[in-house]
Amino acid sequence: MPLNSCIILAQISREVLLLGLALPVAAAVGFAFGILYERWYQAAALQRLGKRFEKLFEHTAGLLDRAEKACAMLSARTGDHPLLPRQSHRLLVLSQKLAGQLTNLVSRSESSADAAQPETNAIADRNVRSRPLQWIRGNVDAQTGLPDAVAYEQNLRLLVRAGEQAREAHGVLFVQLDQHARLAERLGRVAAAEFLRQISSLVLRQLRETDLLCQVERDLLVAFLPEITRSSLEERAQAARLAIRRHEFVNPETGRSVFVTASFGFTLLGRDIQNAADPLAELRKQAEQALQASRKHGRCQLHEITAAGSSRLVSG
Numbered sequence: 512m513p514l515n516s517c518i519i520l521a522q523i524s525r526e527v528l529l530l531g532l533a534l535p536v537a538a539a540v541g542f543a544f545g546i547l548y549e550r551w552y553q554a555a556a557l558q559r560l561g562k563r564f565e566k567l568f569e570h571t572a573g574l575l576d577r578a579e580k581a582c583a584m585l586s587a588r589t590g591d592h593p594l595l596p597r598q599s600h601r602l603l604v605l606s607q608k609l610a611g612q613l614t615n616l617v618s619r620s621e622s623s624a625d626a627a628q629p630e631t632n633a634i635a636d637r638n639v640r641s642r643p644l645q646w647i648r649g650n651v652d653a654q655t656g657l658p659d660a661v662a663y664e665q666n667l668r669l670l671v672r673a674g675e676q677a678r679e680a681h682g683v684l685f686v687q688l689d690q691h692a693r694l695a696e697r698l699g700r701v702a703a704a705e706f707l708r709q710i711s712s713l714v715l716r717q718l719r720e721t722d723l724l725c726q727v728e729r730d731l732l733v734a735f736l737p738e739i740t741r742s743s744l745e746e747r748a749q750a751a752r753l754a755i756r757r758h759e760f761v762n763p764e765t766g767r768s769v770f771v772t773a774s775f776g777f778t779l780l781g782r783d784i785q786n787a788a789d790p791l792a793e794l795r796k797q798a799e800q801a802l803q804a805s806r807k808h809g810r811c812q813l814h815e816i817t818a819a820g821s822s823r824l825v826s827g
Contacts, residue, residue: 599712643721644673644737652726654704655711663725663733664791670735670780671790680779682736682744685798686714686751687805689772691730698762698769705763706771707732710755717750733798741779745825748777748813752826756811776801778816 594602647665648658658666670681688694688707695703711732715724724734736744752775760771778797787793797816804822805812813825 599708644669644723646723646735655708655726657711657724657726657732659725660727663727666723666725666735667791667794670737673737679738679740680781682739682741683778683780683794683798684714684734684736684744684748684751685774685776685802686710686732686734686755687774687802688730689774694769694771699764702762702764702769704729706760706769709758709760710771710773713754713758714751717747717754719747731798744777744779745815748775749826751775752811752813772811774802774805775811775813776805776816776822777813 644666646658647662647669650659650662651657652659673681688703688710691703691707694706707726707730711724711726714732714734718724718734718736722734722736724732727733736747739747752773755773760769761767762769776798778801780794800822801814801816804814804824814822815825816822
């Protein structure tokens with residue numbers, strides 16, 4: 512073969528090789544650029560929508576509708592592909608953030624509407640249930656995504672102050688994971704924390720949108736239920752107890768089922784707490800009284816702290 516032909520073939524081979532290397536690089540760069548452009552486009556589109564209220568509202572409502580349908584599809588697939596603990600935790604945190612934003616949005620709208628009402632409607636307005644409390648959600652627990660002990664104290668003070676103007680009493684529900692220390696020692700702290708996360712998820716499903724669930728200690732959850740009747744409070748406490756009792760707890764590290772129980776108590780915020788010098792200490796005393804009675808007489812019991820300050824077995 513002539514020398515010139517060999518040189519030409521070598522040059523062609525190098526060009527083909529360079530082209531072969533350049534194509535994947537170009538594809539990767541184009542893919543990355545496409546992702547960045549999509550994010551920029553979505554942000555820019557949202558910025559434009561923000562200038563027109565009606566379009567922004569329709570856009571938001573459409574996103575919520577699509578999110579609801581996506582959740583339904585995902586739920587249908589969990590039979591074959593159960594969510595991992597980190598995935599469940601992420602969805603829980605996102606749902607709480609979304610619920611908080613929606614509650615604040617609706618509350619502000621109701622507040623504006625109330626301010627626009629003429630004074631002749633003042634008597635009728637007294638018969639309307641007060642607007643939802645604006646909970647303080649700043650501090651959250653890393654494992655459950657729930658407001659932590661600091662937020663619990665802040666919101667309890669908020670609830671006590673709101674009790675003076677409320678038409679109905681405010682309710683409190685206590686849920687404690689039994690044998691937390693023993694579970695952590697036998698199965699590991701990760702498993703014990705996962706069991707509490709599962710319990711918190713089960714309790715949240717029984718609460719209203721206006722309620723708040725906090726993680727006060729590593730094994731203790733406290734729910735605030737503003738303006739609720741005693742019968743409704745007991746009904747939701749019973750629903751939470753039964754949901755946890757029937758739930759199959761699974762060790763996240765081994766995939767094996769574990770027998771897990773919890774203790775329950777509830778009370779209405781009475782004058783003893785509202786007028787106490789230290790409402791936190793008074794409520795803690797009532798919680799411990801109910802939970803101790805539950806642990807003493809059997810697992811998964813529900814006890815009520817009555818207005819007289821005594822513990823009464825409701826079920827279990």
